[in-house]
Every structure is written in C-alpha cells, then in structure tokens.
Amino acid sequence: MTGSLNQAGHLVGRFFGHLRAEPLGPEDQAFVHDHIDGDCAGLFWSQSFPDQRHAVDVARRVSTVLPDDSGAVEAALLHDVGKVQASIGAVSRSIATVLDSVGMPMTTRMRSYRDHGRRGAVALEEAGCGPLAVAFARYHPGPAPAGMDPTRWKVLMDADG
Numbered sequence: 001m002t003g004s005l006n007q008a009g010h011l012v013g014r015f016f017g018h019l020r021a022e023p024l025g026p027e028d029q030a031f032v033h034d035h036i037d038g039d040c041a042g043l044f045w046s047q048s049f050p051d052q053r054h055a056v057d058v059a060r061r062v063s064t065v066l067p068d069d070s071g072a073v074e075a076a077l078l079h080d081v082g083k084v085q086a087s088i089g090a091v092s093r094s095i096a097t098v099l100d101s102v103g104m105p106m107t108t109r110m111r112s113y114r115d116h117g118r119r120g121a122v123a124l125e126e127a128g129c130g131p132l133a134v135a136f137a138r139y140h141p142g143p144a145p146a147g148m149d150p151t152r153w154k155v156l157m158d159a160d161g
C-alpha cells in the first residue's frame with residue numbers, strides 16, 4: 001500500500017514538476033555549454049524546457065559525484081533527447097507510463113514516448129556524441145550493458161532516480 005502510494009506521489013510530483021518548468025537561467029546555460037557542443041548541444045536545446053531542466057538537474061548531481069567525468073555529465077544531459085520525437089504532453093506521458101506498467105495498449109505517440117531511449121540513442125549516435133551518452137540513452141533505466149563501467153552507470157541511474 002505504502003509502495004503504491006509512494007509511486008502515485010512520485011508520478012504526481014513529476015507531473016506538476018513538468019508543468020512548472022521554465023527556460024534555463026544563465027548559470028545552467030553556461031553549465032550546458034561547458035559540457036556539450038555542436039550537434040549534441042543542438043539535440044539538448046531541441047528539448048522542451050521541462051526536459052532541459054530535468055537533464056540539467058540529473059547532470060549536476062552526476063558532476064557532484066564524478067566532477068572529472070565529462071562523458072558521464074554529457075550522458076546525463078542527453079539521456080532523454082529521444083522524448084523530443086514523441087512530442088506529447090505531461091498528461092499523456094503519465095498515462096503512457098501507467099499503461100506501459102500494466103501492459104495495456106497505447107497510442108502510436110505513447111509508444112514513441114516509451115521507445116524514447118532507442119530513438120534518442122540513434123540521434124545521439126548520428127550526432128557523434130560520446131559512447132556513454134549513446135549507451136545510457138538506449139539502455140536506461142536498465143542495467144549497464146557489457147563493456148560499460150557499472151560504477152558510472154549507477155551514478156547516472158541514481159541521479160536520474
């Protein structure tokens with residue numbers, strides 16, 4: 001009971017967090033510019049404001065734990081870029097998450113949102129972003145694939161939590 005209530009609270013919090021987000025301020029913009037550039041940065045800035053906000057929050061947590069790991073910070077900033085192609089709002093995202101968790105059918109857009117990891121990874125690969133960024137976009141929130149350092153992976157997962 002407590003578990004499902006916690007889960008519901010988490011969903012509700014995420015939903016309202018989504019509605020509240022504003023454009024990044026100058027400090028956060030500078031943080032992004034310090035860590036990614038070129039086409040990878042272009043993918044970051046193509047995200048909605050709430051998704052930019054989320055990515056910077058995750059990346060700042062990662063940079064606290066791994067201050068010298070620019071690849072991990074890059075991966076955090078770019079891990080959800082596949083959501084751009086889904087282009088669905090906060091309500092549909094929450095519904096898609098619930099439908100997926102109980103294995104119910106969903107609309108094409110919702111499916112595209114659910115598959116955002118794979119889509120994001122393809123876009124990041126085409127843009128020439130780092131291997132950890134490509135892998136984390138593709139496989140999160142699953143376990144680290146072969147060849148990826150599980151310690152860095154866990155830092156990213158915890159930060160995205």
Ligand SMILES: [Fe+2]
Pocket residue numbers: 054058079080160
């Ligand atoms: Fe995320």
